[in-house]
Amino acid sequence: MNTSSYIEKIHSAISSAAHPPPPDPALFKPTTVMALFLFSREPALLFIRKADREGYVWRNQMAFPGGHVDKTDASARQAAFRELYEETGIVSDNVQYIGSLGHFQTVKNRDIQAFTGVWNRKDDLVFDTEEISMVLEIPFETLWQTHREKGYAGHNPGVMELTYPYKDVVIWGVTAKIVHHLLEVVGDISG
Template sequence: MKHTPVNPALSRHEIISRLGKAVHPSPPDLNKYDQTAVMALFLFNQALPKLLFIQKADVAGYPWRNQMAFPGGHVDETDDSPLETALRELEEELGIVPENVEVIGSMGHFQTINHKDIHAFTGIWNQQGPIRFDPVEIRRVFQIPVPHLADLHREKKYLGQTPPILDLTYPFQDVVIWGVTAKILHHMLDTLMDH
């Protein structure tokens, strides 16, 4: 499959620069939402940059059963900041320690229909050490090429548009990224791509 460039030179430097300079969604009234944080991790082990996603476990009764997501979870009282939450959850869920992550920064706030505010962060994993996860919580881990996601973003005419949440989907192999994870991804791709 031939990929449409996300940008003519989507280098590590350009990703950091574009995400750092962009205007990201502001926080809502945090007293009205449960606070959570996620980490969208880039990998640069080959020519194409990739993003790391998890697929939640296939457990009956689990509210996030089989959903695609960025690693993350609830902000604990012991966490000093939402960024600390995102890094802690990354280590707990995948065994990726904070010292192996170059944090790019905040990508803003995204709300779910069940009153959760997700503070999304981006970072780059140096890929030191293996990924380790508990199959009770996580079914699979995906490394999805960013150009594949950008192609979908352009083909579905999402670029510069905000489609209704139920129409916002990014399929990959036998899974689909949807819901608030798709909303975060949409904002990221709109930030990285040339309009």
């Protein structure tokens, strides 16, 4: 399948799916992430690993680029693109926006609105090592295979059991919930 066919399939699946609704805004602080697809030989998703700093609340966690919605942000979507640029150097002009994946809550009273798009890879990745230790591309097919092998497909496991290991990292917590939802919505895009 060529890149445009993959993108069309992803866009169709995301735009026609039901996504988790927002919670009561009085109970959660708004945050946002950008789940970016990119293509080499096959589709992959872009992740960051937070820095290994003593006392850093997100220490060594795998995540999508993102952060808090600031009062100066016109929308959560605009905040997602701002955070994407601040954390990776990827500019919004180099991302084909697909849509929102809905809202996901953390145990620390954060509501994360997850967005997705396709990065054309025209930017050089730049990140602050005080906040991010690495940027990692994980093949979508590898995530899908883990999803099936662990029996996650078709059901909604609890956040404590939901993990997606890849090489020497593990995606867990709310990031794993977003990955789970994305995999459930998009499905096997390899054929």
